[in-house]
Amino acid sequence: MTIRSFDLLQPRSLQEAVEFLHKHGDEARALAGGTTLVIMMKQRALHYPYLVDLQSIQGLDGIKNEADGIRIGALATHRKVETWPEIRRAFPCLAQAFGYIGNVRVRQTATVGGNLAHADYRLDPPPPLLVLGAEVSTLGPQGSRTIALKDFFSGMYETALGPSELIVDVKVPFTRSNSQAVYLRYSTLSANDWPCLGVAAYLAKNENGRCTDLRVALGGLAARPLLIDGLTFTKDQILDRDVIDRLLDLADQQISPFSDLRGTEWYKRRMARLFVKQALEQLSRSESVK
Amino acid sequence: MKREITLTINGSNERMTIDDADTLLEVLRDQLKLWSVRESCGVGACGSCTVLMDGHPVSSCFLLAARSAGRAITTLEGLSEGRRLHFIQEAFVEERALQCAYCTPGFVLSAKALLDENPHASDEEIREYLAGNLCRCAGYADILRAVRSAQEKRASAPARS
Numbered sequence: 001m002t003i004r005s006f007d008l009l010q011p012r013s014l015q016e017a018v019e020f021l022h023k024h025g026d027e028a029r030a031l032a033g034g035t036t037l038v039i040m041m042k043q044r045a046l047h048y049p050y051l052v053d054l055q056s057i058q059g060l061d062g063i064k065n066e067a068d069g070i071r072i073g074a075l076a077t078h079r080k081v082e083t084w085p086e087i088r089r090a091f092p093c094l095a096q097a098f099g100y101i102g103n104v105r106v107r108q109t110a111t112v113g114g115n116l117a118h119a120d121y122r123l124d125p126p127p128p129l130l131v132l133g134a135e136v137s138t139l140g141p142q143g144s145r146t147i148a149l150k151d152f153f154s155g156m157y158e159t160a161l162g163p164s165e166l167i168v169d170v171k172v173p174f175t176r177s178n179s180q181a182v183y184l185r186y187s188t189l190s191a192n193d194w195p196c197l198g199v200a201a202y203l204a205k206n207e208n209g210r211c212t213d214l215r216v217a218l219g220g221l222a223a224r225p226l227l228i229d230g231l232t233f234t235k236d237q238i239l240d241r242d243v244i245d246r247l248l249d250l251a252d253q254q255i256s257p258f259s260d261l262r263g264t265e266w267y268k269r270r271m272a273r274l275f276v277k278q279a280l281e282q283l284s285r286s287e288s289v290k
Numbered sequence: 291m292k293r294e295i296t297l298t299i300n301g302s303n304e305r306m307t308i309d310d311a312d313t314l315l316e317v318l319r320d321q322l323k324l325w326s327v328r329e330s331c332g333v334g335a336c337g338s339c340t341v342l343m344d345g346h347p348v349s350s351c352f353l354l355a356a357r358s359a360g361r362a363i364t365t366l367e368g369l370s371e372g373r374r375l376h377f378i379q380e381a382f383v384e385e386r387a388l389q390c391a392y393c394t395p396g397f398v399l400s401a402k403a404l405l406d407e408n409p410h411a412s413d414e415e416i417r418e419y420l421a422g423n424l425c426r427c428a429g430y431a432d433i434l435r436a437v438r439s440a441q442e443k444r445a446s447a448p449a450r451s
Binding site for chain 2: 002003004005006007008034035038039041042051053055079102103104105106108109191192
């Protein structure tokens with residue numbers, strides 16, 4: 001046996017899962033798809049005497065259309081999101097981002113909730129979810145709450161989730177009719193690898209083609225994905241070269257890339273500028289297809 | 291913790307005692323002696339431990355066997371009928387899409403899942419779907435040809451799957 005022995009606890013409800021986690025404290029961990037946790041336990045980088053199996057709870061993997069958005073259950077797999085027709089229609093960049101991860105087997109197993117709770121800085125879904133204004137619903141010992149995704153990531157592998165608190169689902173609100181979002185990912189190693197960086201951008205325009213709402217988020221650069229601040233100056237502007245240059249300078253001030261296997265700090269800063277520019281140019285060229 | 295589970299492997303129910311920490315790969319190899327399921331990278335990147343779970347490809351090296359109860363597991367051994375090879379296996383042999391063959395079971399199972407899901411997959415879609423199966427003898431061109439040939443075999447005899 002390669003994994004050190006542990007007990008797999010199989011709750012029948014979310015409430016019971018929270019109780020198990022609460023009871024065992026640091027000795028227990030919630031297990032979603034297991035694509036990270038099981039591998040890390042196999043490699044003996046981590047060990048928990050108890051794993052709380054969230055797959056044993058019915059109904060956590062659904063994807064539901066609501067009046068104002070799509071609600072994705074925490075246990076929905078990446079593959080399900082990637083191939084779900086309504087998500088491909090409403091949020092093509094999100095389906096694309098989930099489709100970039102690992103390979104088809106990993107996507108068949110890894111879950112949306114696990115992806116966010118793991119909070120690895122190189123994951124693809126956070127940037128598009130940030131520009132789309134997603135929010136996370138949770139259940140913990142203190143009850144349930146909703147956390148805007150922009151307040152969710154707090155550091156390297158760290159989130160706003162409290163002890164024994166679980167993600168229940170992720171809600172992605174429908175965007176305005178005259179809007180579009182893109183996600184660009186740049187790999188410096190193999191295509192199946194984590195990205196060197198990922199850039200998501202969202203643009204809503206009025207009938208005169210002027211910007212009413214612009215959002216930009218970057219992943220892969222630093223300890224957590226970042227939604228760029230202070231873009232209100234773009235309101236009522238056309239995305240011309242001046243506006244784009246000003247935005248690129250602003251983004252450059254806010255990012256703090258670190259060097260890793262996939263690029264040095266210097267390189268990532270240059271690439272961030274290039275890919276944000278490409279994303280904005282794609283959005284400003286498009287006739288707001290939606 | 292030890293537990294008794296029933297796994298549905300290649301259509302038959304197998305009752306067995308496992309440990310919660312056992313991976314599906316360990317149970318398939320060590321208890322059921324299904325040698326087509328192979329560990330290589332151990333982290334889900336290479337595809338040599340691929341099995342089908344309810345028809346979809348998964349990496350058995352990091353799935354817990356305890357969580358596989360009640361799901362239909364297919365290994366390469368479940369494709370052939372007696373000594374008669376499955377048509378995807380035939381295609382791999384005819385196109386010589388193997389050299390050392392360590393990766394072949396994973397490729398054949400992934401190809402089966404792909405063709406069941408998308409019978410008319412384009413070359414691009416085949417490449418994309420199989421991108422997570424690695425062949426270090428670098429037989430990729432032959433493998434692509436084998437999958438295309440299997441696609442034709444499947445189309446000419448629609449009852450095949």
